[in-house]
Amino acid sequence: MIVRPLGVAALALFFFGAFTPLPTLLYARLAVPTRIGPADAIVVLAGGGVLGDGQLSDTSRRRTALGIELYRDGRAPLLVLSGALGAGAESAARAVLARTCGVADAAMLAVAAGHTTHEEVATLAALLRARGVRRVLLVTDGSHMRRAARLFEAARFEVLPAPVRGLDDPPQPGERILLFHETLREGLALLYYEVAGYF
Amino acid sequence: MTPYLTIALTSLVAYLVAVRRLGMRPSDLPRAVAGVADSLGTGVIFTLVNLAAAGALVLGLRALTGRFFTLYSLDDVVWLVVSLLQGWVWRLWRDAPRPRAPVS
Numbered sequence: 001m002i003v004r005p006l007g008v009a010a011l012a013l014f015f016f017g018a019f020t021p022l023p024t025l026l027y028a029r030l031a032v033p034t035r036i037g038p039a040d041a042i043v044v045l046a047g048g049g050v051l052g053d054g055q056l057s058d059t060s061r062r063r064t065a066l067g068i069e070l071y072r073d074g075r076a077p078l079l080v081l082s083g084a085l086g087a088g089a090e091s092a093a094r095a096v097l098a099r100t101c102g103v104a105d106a107a108m109l110a111v112a113a114g115h116t117t118h119e120e121v122a123t124l125a126a127l128l129r130a131r132g133v134r135r136v137l138l139v140t141d142g143s144h145m146r147r148a149a150r151l152f153e154a155a156r157f158e159v160l161p162a163p164v165r166g167l168d169d170p171p172q173p174g175e176r177i178l179l180f181h182e183t184l185r186e187g188l189a190l191l192y193y194e195v196a197g198y199f
Numbered sequence: 200m201t202p203y204l205t206i207a208l209t210s211l212v213a214y215l216v217a218v219r220r221l222g223m224r225p226s227d228l229p230r231a232v233a234g235v236a237d238s239l240g241t242g243v244i245f246t247l248v249n250l251a252a253a254g255a256l257v258l259g260l261r262a263l264t265g266r267f268f269t270l271y272s273l274d275d276v277v278w279l280v281v282s283l284l285q286g287w288v289w290r291l292w293r294d295a296p297r298p299r300a301p302v303s
Contacts, residue, residue: 004233007240085267115267173203185274
């Protein structure tokens with residue numbers, strides 16, 4: 001019978017996930033090291049869209065804030081603020097935030113780029129190529145960075161990863177489970193993209 | 200770790216109450232743990248089947264309607280809990296005593 005071993009395995013996975021550094025080790029294998037440097041554009045990928053009241057989600061706000069910070073540090077002359085299609089006006093809300101933080105309209109490109117990371121990168125790649133961009137500072141969550149960076153690299157861009165810090169060393173068992181879940185989910189997404197031939 | 204020490208302590212107290220006051224047998228405990236593993240294992244099977252079916256449904260709806268349906272809708276802890284409950288109920292039902300067939 002497979003049921004009991006499966007149950008034991010699930011219990012073991014749960015306890016290893018909650019009470020050992022296993023999630024952190026797996027996440028470290030998935031994560032891409034930060035490499036900040038001069039680039040042609042800072043690209044902030046969509047994340048979480050906007051909430052019912054029109055405010056950016058936490059994920060979207062954190063990514064946007066890092067993009068603005070990099071722009072204000074003079075890392076690139078262009079700040080690209082992406083947003084998901086059909087998720088409210090994420091890119092527009094990001095542009096408002098960037099403007100409030102002193103980013104000029106001429107230095108900003110806000111675009112609703114797609115439903116999935118694959119669609120988003122395809123749309124952005126065409127826009128960036130048209131502007132002569134070759135080297136991008138890519139801003140997204142740490143767990144999402146490997147998949148996003150591989151898509152840009154497949155589109156022949158040089159990628160400097162600038163991941164937003166997340167749950168990279170959680171102290172509580174519940175947070176470790178969240179990190180474990182995030183890592184497994186992103187692992188599955190990577191596998192799906194690999195099988196679909198997106199890289 | 201304090202909440203987990205509390206759980207260890209209440210487990211010990213429950214064990215002592217069960218054995219000394221309620222007359223439950225320690226030799227039955229491994230069978231109870233095995234029952235939990237069986238329920239959880241069944242829940243995992245339901246989870247995997249639900250995941251595959253829902254993923255196929257999302258991708259199928261995308262292909263059939265041309266509209267976008269997100270796979271992130273599968274990324275929900277409540278959905279996982281409900282799948283595990285499905286497994287638990289299935290297991291209890293399967294293990295329930297069945298009436299004997301009438302002798303003809």
